[in-house]
Amino acid sequence: MTAPPPLEAKALYVSCDQSRLHFDTTTELEELDDVLGQPRALEALHFGTGISSDGFNIYALGTPGTGKFETVKQILEQQAAKRELPPDWCYVYNFKQPHKPNALQLPAGHAVKFRDDMEQLIDDLSAAIPAAFETEEYHSRIEELERQLSERRDGALGELADEAARNNIRFLHTPAGFAFAPLDEKGEVIRPDAFERLPAGEKRGIEHTVDTLQKKLQKIIHQFPIWQKETREKVKQLEQEIARYAVEHLIADIKARHGDLPEVQEYLDDVEKDIVDNVRDFRPEANPQASLLGGSSQPQGLARYKVNVLVDHGGENAAPVVYQDLPNYANLVGRVEYRAQMGMLLTDLTLIKAGDLHRSNGGYLILDAERVLVQPLAWDGLKRALRSREIRIEPLEKAFGFMSTVSLEPEPIPLEVKVVLIGERWLYYLLSYHDPEFADLFKVAADFDEHMDRDGEVETGFARLLGTIAARNRLLPLKRQAVARVIEHSARVAGDSAKLSIQLRGLSDLLHEADYWARRAERAHVTRDDVQRAIDARVFRVDRIRSHVYELIERGTLKIDTDGAKAGQINALSVIDLGDFSFGQPSRVTATARLGSGELVDIQRETELGGNVHSKGVLILSHYLASRYATNHPLSVAASLVFEQSYGLVEGDSASLAELCALLSALGQLPIEQSLAVTGSVNQLGEVQAIGSVNEKIEGYFDICKARGLTGNQAVLIPQANTRHLMLRHDVVEAAAAGKFAVYAVSSVDEAMELLTGLAAGERDKDGVFPAESVNRRVEEALISLAMRRHEFAKSEEGDEED
């Protein structure tokens, strides 16, 4: 085996071929109307918006910043433009069950007209009804009815009084009622002593007569409520007659204006009947408290004819596309508000407020999945509405079951909406796993990719995308070179020279920042330098921790050797991820070996500072050792591995190649070149596997070497599989081109060991023996030696026991 040569500089960075960009600035490019690079998501969105069956709502999943919202909105608006305008909805009074306002569906744009007409009607009624009851004719007829009642009562009592008088008995008013008193010969009420002196028969006769009169009077008194009721009925009929006369022409006027709407005609018939039946409620004297309460001059009862326009599509020309930033329960399904009045909370149908389900009904509703889930009951409310296909406004306390106060129960409104949830993948999978209803209600997954393949055609489209972003955000147009730099940066963000990141948010931010620097330099276009400066400035703003770590290395606080050679010691590379910024950090890994029985101690794991994946990587090493070097004898080594000066959790297996090399070095006492750093994971067969963040790791080691002075011997060993991911910084590429720094791509442990030790790794010959002075020979011999010593040690122990 021969150690691989260093990678050529052009392999470290795949530049954008500017000859394929046929423009000078992005102003020459057409705006990009279509979405770039999301074929799977677009197909899902078109399918989801096209299908009308139940449950085919959409979950747009992907990492933040991939343009999910913009894409979804764009697609939905395109679809909405093809759909008919949904109807308007309003709530009106329910004459049979006042606490359950009726929902009225009207053609788009009619609700407001109807509401205004009803407002006008209320105004008109508030004047017309009192006026109708202030006429001379009405007063005369009422007085006539009252007089009739009075005469009827007085006549009946008068006749009885006359009958009593004929029997020499007087009809008297008492403080609480009536009484009959016998009279003496002078016509005065007989004195008790005079009555006592009367003959017994005469006394009985008087008593009998009084008793008879009392019974007659009782019958008359019992008739009074009946007569009163009859009079009230007549008064009511008269009032209804007058009310009908006052309102029928007003109602007819509105009916004529909404003649094509049967629901409105029916409602107006109910209104007319209600006014006539309850006309007393609308007369000013029916509400004397109104002025005290600061109420309207309108009779209070008339307010019930107000129309609450819940959804108005007047002036719109497409089905609604609604996005709710705060999708709490009330904002989704609507709410009933209350107003405080004289220490009480009151409500009426005008205080019913629409939710986003109402506003988007007949169209589309876009929601942030995570925000819906964190709002109490919002997720349940949304699911219930979608499941029942109706919007039912219920107070939150009722939904919770906490309280059962008297409130309004608005009639549910039929729901036909396509909901698009936008969220991250983990949430999608979490919901799929834990919420059975989720799969029933959100059957379409629109999966947004973070990357797209990078080729000439895509780069041209990407250039149009940049031009579109610049134009729509009123940014300076980009020069071709600037576009090329952005494309290259996108490949770096993707971590793959053959891919482009389509993190639109990050892209837009970069363009804004480049625009800032271009304007500061008073340029009319954004140049490559502006883009580069934006990238550098952004890194500078967030790399305080990196600088601090590098400073510790420079000062020797964190020990990293970049020259010389040592056995059992190697430079591994790890990545510190700060969220919006990550950087590579060299770490020293050391290994020790002694006589043992095959134990490989991962000190990180023993101290619970190693993650599971890291531990897995270390366990692989011991099996690699045993299978490669100790197939015919016991693995009689006790080795230990440690990340020196590491005090946090070490996770991942990207250091397993370095750890294996350190271990082999310790076993064979093979000095490792400290000018080299290693990254890569390794399997049981000794094959080197790809790792993540290869660019950051290389640059991290390069920065340390550069600070100490590039010698030309310094290099990084990376897995062969990672070469396509290389998009290194220009200074790294330039150093490599100048022979001052190198990157080696290795595919096996043997290749790595050859580079690290300068010795051939060595292959077993036909007898199964490694060549002399090869890496593997040294390692195998060391292991055999340990095995023999262990055997001898075991024999001597057995002898001691026999003795």
Add this chain to the structure above:
Amino acid sequence: MQSGTDTINRILVALNPAARDLEALEQAVEMAARIRGHLMALFVEDVNLFDLAELPFARELDRASGSARPLESAAVARAMRADAERVRRTLQAAAQSRQISTELKVVRGHYMAAAVEAGAGCNFVFLSDATTVAYASPRARQPSMQRRPKPIWVLFDASPASERALSVAVGLCRERGAGLMVLLPPDADLDVQRSRVQALAGAGIAVDYHRLPDPDSAAGGASVMREDCALFLVPRSAQDVADHAARFLKGLRCPLVLVS
């Protein structure tokens, strides 16, 4: 002509507790305030009720339910005292709010006789019918609509007392915006009396004229009753006052005011 306000300064209102309404008292208060007169309320406890209550079979039928219960003297006395107290409070409130001088006198006797006796030196005597069987509803009044004010009636026989009555009636009509109904004797010359009334009443008052059907008729009040009436002012006759009053009170549903 003599000015009314120079001579009219004593007003008597004879209250019949059985009538159970304070309309006469309210009207008397208003008149006293208008003419700055002294108002005396005479509360007559009807002796007939006390006599009746002593009879063994005395029963009272409840005004609202018609149920019968024994009529007892003590209960009648309690009710009378309560009514008298109500009158006293009303008078007291009126004296404060309307800035008039008032007094209350409670007597037990026959209503008309007591009223005639107490009203001997008064310029205005307010009476209500103590014998009429008119029904007063026990129920609380419902809010009534704003109605036009009832007219004021006055019997004008060209006597000085009737001229004073007319003068007071005109004043009240102007205050209330009410109409004036003038009742003329059967033998009066209509045109002449009209001219006199118009001259006394002045402009701006709607006057309607009626004629008493029969000078000896006992149904003078009844003829007024058929029309609407807020107050009926009658010049006090030199004849027997009780008979004179009773003649006009018969069937009358508003207070009668005898004017001297």
